[in-house]
Amino acid sequence: MMKEQVQKPRALVIGGSLGGLFAANSLMQAGWAVDIFERSPSTLDSRGGGIVLQPQVVAAINHAGLDSTDPLGVLSRERVYLDRDGAVLQSAVQPQTQTSWNTLYRRLVRGIPDARYHKGKRLVSYTQTGATVVAKFADGTTEKGDLLVGADGGDSTVRGLLMPEMAPTYSGYVVWRGLVPEADVSPETARALSGKFVFQHDPASLMLQYLVPGEDGSARPGQRRFNWLWYLRAEKGTELDAILTDRDGNARRRSIPPGMLAEEQEQRFRCFAEHRVNPAFRELVQKTREIFVQSIVDLAVPQMVFGRVILLGDAAFIPRPHTAGSTAKAAENALALGAALTARPDDIDAALSRWERDQLISGRLMSDWGVRMGNRLMGITT
Numbered sequence: 369m370m371k372e373q374v375q376k377p378r379a380l381v382i383g384g385s386l387g388g389l390f391a392a393n394s395l396m397q398a399g400w401a402v403d404i405f406e407r408s409p410s411t412l413d414s415r416g417g418g419i420v421l422q423p424q425v426v427a428a429i430n431h432a433g434l435d436s437t438d439p440l441g442v443l444s445r446e447r448v449y450l451d452r453d454g455a456v457l458q459s460a461v462q463p464q465t466q467t468s469w470n471t472l473y474r475r476l477v478r479g480i481p482d483a484r485y486h487k488g489k490r491l492v493s494y495t496q497t498g499a500t501v502v503a504k505f506a507d508g509t510t511e512k513g514d515l516l517v518g519a520d521g522g523d524s525t526v527r528g529l530l531m532p533e534m535a536p537t538y539s540g541y542v543v544w545r546g547l548v549p550e551a552d553v554s555p556e557t558a559r560a561l562s563g564k565f566v567f568q569h570d571p572a573s574l575m576l577q578y579l580v581p582g583e584d585g586s587a588r589p590g591q592r593r594f595n596w597l598w599y600l601r602a603e604k605g606t607e608l609d610a611i612l613t614d615r616d617g618n619a620r621r622r623s624i625p626p627g628m629l630a631e632e633q634e635q636r637f638r639c640f641a642e643h644r645v646n647p648a649f650r651e652l653v654q655k656t657r658e659i660f661v662q663s664i665v666d667l668a669v670p671q672m673v674f675g676r677v678i679l680l681g682d683a684a685f686i687p688r689p690h691t692a693g694s695t696a697k698a699a700e701n702a703l704a705l706g707a708a709l710t711a712r713p714d715d716i717d718a719a720l721s722r723w724e725r726d727q728l729i730s731g732r733l734m735s736d737w738g739v740r741m742g743n744r745l746m747g748i749t750t
């Protein structure tokens with residue numbers, strides 16, 4: 369007698385960055401058929417830099433069977449606080465591994481068959497009837513599934529359709545960022561910074577650096593990059609608007625990518641760095657070819673499950689970067705989703721409800737902690 373073929377449930381994952389890749393890998397492990405729909409027509413490419421490698425990220429990679437002998441990041445052994453002259457104020461042994469967005473992206477995308485990752489597919493709307501969701505894309509095509517996962521980031525279209533009133537709010541400060549190839553820095557600076565997580569904290573200003581793998585993912589000495597970040601206050605209104613206007617005069621919503629800073633803003637920032645930071649950090653800024661900037665925002669949704677439509681990653685919570693938790697949270701959301709659906713394959717709605725309860729608690733905790741820490745570090749009183 370022929371065995372009856374059971375059809376796998378199908379998930380439509382909207383967004384093909386880290387959140388979408390974690391979700392897709394985890395759902396596949398849970399026995400789902402998965403397709404990713406990413407609005408960008410080309411392969412995503414890191415506009416950013418470093419990410420602290422958290423255990424949830426390693427767990428998600430291992431769970432998807434994507435572990436390998438290639439290192440995922442660069443180890444720093446100690447945390448060091450410098451003053452403006454470069455003198456060590458404090459140091460402590462605290463091993464931590466740092467990676468980069470492109471290293472994680474490259475590893476996670478290996479788990480997804482090419483035919484299941486659809487580029488140039490921008491979700492514009494969806495309809496939900498009972499346990500079926502139909503996604504509609506800007507090119508006029510539609511796709512049907514049992515679950516739609518909104519992993520489409522801080523400006524999520526899915527969240528906008530569900531809760532148009534919910535949007536990220538500006539925190540009062542921005543982060544200026546850059547990457548410098550290890551080979552470009554002087555031996556004195558390499559000695560001061562290599563293998564360390566280094567900070568300079570002044571009133572309303574926090575600068576830090578750590579090494580991350582090279583653009584090609586190599587963690588070999590000499591091929592890595594110094595990743596620096598400098599958090600500085602910027603008043604909402606004229607000051608912030610000027611920072612977020614690119615070199616072609618276009619107002620950007622939240623960030624200016626590498627190479628697009630307005631010349632006047634770049635000169636102002638470089639001049640400021642000459643007078644405000646220690647010699648090693650000063651050299652990093654001087655040697656950065658393309659500085660970029662992002663505004664720091666907060667977002668915490670009250671609900672993550674809406675029938676068969678769910679939100680995860682930055683679409684649901686944007687914790688302050690000091691928590692080093694955005695990517696870890698996306699990984700945790702995805703791992704827990706797979707586990708909940710594996711535990712209750714017969715009742716998807718019950719599994720989602722259980723998942724939401726736990727994820728809302730951890731998202732809220734991380735978000736509140738990040739706001740308190742960020743405001744304290746930047747001297748913001750509310």
Ligand SMILES: Cc1cc2nc3c(=O)[nH]c(=O)nc-3n(C[C@H](O)[C@H](O)[C@H](O)COP(=O)(O)OP(=O)(O)OC[C@H]3O[C@@H](n4cnc5c(N)ncnc54)[C@H](O)[C@@H]3O)c2cc1C
Pocket residue numbers: 382383384385386387388405406407408412413414415416417418419468469489490491492519520521522523524525526680681682683694695698
């Ligand atoms: C290119 C890139 C580089 C990054 N680099 C860094 C970094 O260096 N350091 C760091 O800490 N964080 C970085 N991030 C952010 C980091 O990935 C996230 O904070 C975290 O991993 C959770 O991500 P997410 O996938 O939920 O959201 P995001 O990473 O913002 O991804 C959302 C994805 O959804 C897609 N999307 C949005 N709307 C639609 C739509 N309507 N239809 C289809 N697709 C849509 C976007 O194009 C994007 O790829 C980067 C993000 C991107 C996209």
